[in-house]
Amino acid sequence: DVKVTQSSRYLVKRTGEKVFLECVQDMDHENMFWYRQDPGLGLRLIYFSYDVKMKEKGDIPEGYSVSREKKERFSLILESASTNQTSMYLCASSLVGYYNSPLHFGNGTRLTVT
Amino acid sequence: DAKTTQPTSMDCAEGRAANLPCNHSTISGNEYVYWYRQIHSQGPQYIIHGLKNNETNEMASLIITEDRKSSTLILPHATLRDTAVYYCIVRVAGTASKLTFGTGTRLQVTL
Numbered sequence: 001d002v003k004v005t006q007s008s009r010y011l012v013k014r015t016g017e018k019v020f021l022e023c024v025q026d027m028d029h030e031n032m033f034w035y036r037q038d039p040g041l042g043l044r045l046i047y048f049s050y051d052v053k054m055k056e057k058g059d060i061p062e063g064y065s066v067s068r069e070k071k072e073r074f075s076l077i078l079e080s081a082s083t084n085q086t087s088m089y090l091c092a093s094s095l096v097g098y099y100n101s102p103l104h105f106g107n108g109t110r111l112t113v114t
Numbered sequence: 115d116a117k118t119t120q121p122t123s124m125d126c127a128e129g130r131a132a133n134l135p136c137n138h139s140t141i142s143g144n145e146y147v148y149w150y151r152q153i154h155s156q157g158p159q160y161i162i163h164g165l166k167n168n169e170t171n172e173m174a175s176l177i178i179t180e181d182r183k184s185s186t187l188i189l190p191h192a193t194l195r196d197t198a199v200y201y202c203i204v205r206v207a208g209t210a211s212k213l214t215f216g217t218g219t220r221l222q223v224t225l
Contacts, residue, residue: 040217042201090157103158103213105159106157107157
């Protein structure tokens with residue numbers, strides 16, 4: 001089974017801090033994704049990456065950046081955390097080249113910015 | 115992107131079939147329909163997907179209408195552990211990667 005592991009389940013940070021959310025997948029998937037989930041808004045795509053060092057903006061990239069230095073690892077960076085970035089963050093991965101390949105998700109990191 | 119419309123919530127008695135509808139009237143010919151579910155405090159879990167034929171796996175069945183404008187996810191014998199939010203998603207053509215999620219249907223399975 002595919003395993004997507006997010007480094008922290010819960011995280012509390014202060015406004016202005018730089019925050020790193022880490023995600024690792026063990027199935028050699030090319031695609032990796034970061035979503036955030038908020039009540040009433042569903043899941044919204046922040047960034048995705050289809051290869052090492054490659055990235056594309058999703059629907060809400062403002063205030064975030066990403067890093068993909070190795071195939072198995074995709075990091076989400078909040079350069080200067082703000083309270084409106086308090087949310088559940090979900091990482092996912094999938095195969096590339098397979099048009100119908102499903103996403104496999106981690107269990108999420110619940111980030112609180114105070 | 116083709117958008118989907120799902121009821122906000124549904125109830126189902128344990129042991130009965132749960133039929134979750136989804137409208138995707140703007141779907142294009144090469145877009146797949148995916149279903150995921152999210153149990154409280156967990157990440158979304160893939161259930162099933164299809165293009166135009168009906169599909170079945172160990173978790174569920176997917177029925178897609180002939181015009182592909184709507185589909186139904188069927189959980190044949192719902193259990194309390196199937197209580198979750200169910201998302202119907204249409205894959206964006208051309209990117210092969212991006213999935214746009216809506217707000218889903220909250221299914222409550224009761225005794």
